[in-house]
Amino acid sequence: MVDSxxxxxxxxxxxxxxxxxxxxxxxxxxxHCSICQRLYKQPFADVTTLNQNDIILxxxxxxQFKKYRSIVGIDRGTCVECSKPVIALAGSGTKxxxxxxxxxxxxxxxxxxxxxxxxxxxxxxxxxxxLPKYKGYIRSQFAVIRQLNRSAAGA
Numbered sequence: 001m002v003d004s005x006x007x008x009x010x011x012x013x014x015x016x017x018x019x020x021x022x023x024x025x026x027x028x029x030x031x032h033c034s035i036c037q038r039l040y041k042q043p044f045a046d047v048t049t050l051n052q053n054d055i056i057l058x059x060x061x062x063x064q065f066k067k068y069r070s071i072v073g074i075d076r077g078t079c080v081e082c083s084k085p086v087i088a089l090a091g092s093g094t095k096x097x098x099x100x101x102x103x104x105x106x107x108x109x110x111x112x113x114x115x116x117x118x119x120x121x122x123x124x125x126x127x128x129x130x131l132p133k134y135k136g137y138i139r140s141q142f143a144v145i146r147q148l149n150r151s152a153a154g155a
Contacts, residue, residue, distance in 0.1 A: 010087075017062040017086045021100070023054035026151040028102060028112045030036045030127070033119040035068045039076065039085045043124045044118065045101060048111060049148060052089060052096030063087065070132035074099070079147050098147075 011018045025048035036045035053055055057063070063086050064078035086114040088099040117123075119139035120133040127133070134143040 002096070006110075008110075010100060012062075012084045012086045012104065014079060014082035016081035017077075017079040017080065019058065019061055019063075019087065020056040021050060021054060021105070022056065022154070023050060024051050025100070026108065026115045027144070027147050029068045030114055030117045030131070031119055032117060032121075032123045034122050035076070035141075036119075037122070037124065039068075039078070040057070040101070044117070044127075045085070046103065046114065048100050048102055048105075049057060049144075050098045050100065051094070052098050053094060055087070055098045057087075061086075100122075116143055118143055124149055 001050055006022065006024055008021045009018065011119075017101040027049045029047055029049075030044045031047050031063060036047075037043060039045075062080050064080050065075040066075045067074070068076055074088050074090045077086045078084060079086050085101055086104060090097045090099070102108055105111060114131060116131050119132040119135070119137075121135035132143070134140045
């Protein structure tokens, strides 16, 4: 049975690319990497993470996937109509992650609070908040992994 309080419809800004999320995101963070800045056309992306098994992509989802770095296994999906980011996928199966922009949810009010900033060395402007800010590729990756592990452990 699907819990309607948790299940959300998600889409790109134009509404062409649609999918469902069957669980609450385990993490929310701000990514300042140059790829996110370029795709979102903003100083940073407000991103959530979930297990890929909690995502239902219909056959006619209207998402075009592409890798923007050859050594990183993230397939970033953009809408074929408006070219805006929709969802990014990393890995597969029970270990696979989905990254979804907070603004793509139908109800942002139920999303967790952001926990950190990553790739802060790539920022275009300083951010005045009390969240931890991680600089560099390795530190940013480990910070996200550490937070995901804390979320999985219920911390």
